[in-house]
Amino acid sequence: MLKGKVFKYGANVNTDEIIPARYLNVSEAELLAEHCMEDIDLDFVKKVKPGDIIAADTNFGCGSSREHAPLAIKTSGVSCVIAKSFARIFFRNAINIGLPLLESEEAVNGINNDDTVEVDLEKWTIKDLTTGKQFTAKPYPEFMSRLVKTGGLIEYTKQRVANRK
Amino acid sequence: MNLAEKIFAAHCGKKKVSPGEFINVQPDLILSNDITAPIAIKEFRKIGVKKVFDTKKIVMVADHFVPNKDITSAEQSKFMRDFANEQGIMYYDVGQMGIEHCLLPEKGLVLPGDVIIGADSHTCTYGAVSAFATGMGSTDIACAMATGDIWMRVPQTIKFVYHGKLGKWVSGKDLILFTIGQIGVDGALYAAMEFTGEAIDSLSMDSRFTMANMAIEAGGKAGIFHADQKTIDYVKSRASRHYKVYEPDADAAYAQVIEYDVSKMEPQVSLPHLPSNAKPVSKVGKIEIDQSVIGSCTNGRISDLRIAAGILKGRKVHPRVRCIVIPGTQQIYLDALHEGLIEIFINAGAVVSTPTCGPCLGGYMGILAGGEKAVSTTNRNFVGRMGSTKSEVYLANPAVAAASAITGRISSPEEITK
């Protein structure tokens, strides 16, 4: 069960806003997390607490393929992202590194900035504890669930490689 | 099956694939760069293999922050260089390198019928040679480098048909900005975009690279062209391995077919801060600019430089404007030199850089201050993309960028050349 306060944003949040290119001369997750969301929300890193949740409109994570973006979000303490839809490469990257994503139009419409929200990744339910409203998210396709349960793409590949030997 | 499905089927050992299906694909080429390779290398080390699966199918290009702009980017480049040397993979460093998406087609490393994956979102550029090429993250690339395969979901395909003959200053850049303006930045989310029609047949290879390059700006997984005589002429002399041309079946299924008549189309300009804010150049209004950037993986090829030089020849860049020209590769630089284009740029008061991504992503070589505006032939005008979050980027073709550099405001090339 994931639980935290919601930071809510609009449509087309791009990976340049999540982690601007001027910080991409390093690849250490902790250094990237210091600038997470900087170009869309300067105060984000000051306010975010472990477990907090990002909610956004359509096409979250569009633009550059930089894995630095989901990495910065995950390392900043965010437990999951809820959006109406996700950009394709961001979706892959997040699944690969173990940042849970939930696709739910009704949840994004129903949740307010600053609400406290609880997410159940087994049942794909999203509960707004501030308003008491409950929503559902679209479960991952079977293959992706398997990938996530294995612990991400590196773990999955490690097992494949080991089985081959 | 449509074009994308045919290529996929051939790369996963199946007779037929359908949209939505998860498949295991064996790519022909795996790419990363000085920003994305360091993470990929760190992840690769965790997998438990010592060597990459095939040194001839892996390429790394230093292009974003090189020649290194600071100490941390120098460390990143060194990290990548050491790995490339240790593994014996293909590697392009300063002196040989160019912007990856200009360089790989030029070197004949991307060919018709290929599946290409790259840790860079504009990997989709190679759809111009009728390959299925798509961007991924560093972890995907790490795993593919170890095993030689990668999971993919077969996308839906949207077919775009462009009717009519293009006007003088209208290029692939304008077709794609217009298209993104019509369907939105997520209009092709998760889908492949197949580009066809009379107007497409007439496009140069360079213009096709520009169009395929920006498929990602519509959310697309790939942008793909049919191989024709131009494609074959382009790849024939460059290819050092076998390739295969695929054609869609006559009864191929598409999620959607979208048709445009582009015969009356003007050059397009995408206003801040989304590529989808496209307008005909005559409707932009009076926008004074501080900088004009001509380059990038979108429009840094020789025909782009020719167009810009054609407009700048014998004219002067407006005193208020910094005009920065960046040839995409060493070869393009050399060709521009031989053709006298570099001299034209310098005489006009523009600066010419060595090949690099430079200001395109706000790296270096032309960062914008707060309140400044740039017209740019690049592909993204997001908030802060080229510098300050209070700066603005207007996307356009090289003719518009060159004309605007002269007038000091966003202008149609018609204004200058009539």
Ligand code: SF4
């Ligand atoms: S030129 Fe710009 S868009 Fe192209 S690879 Fe470089 S940074 Fe990315």
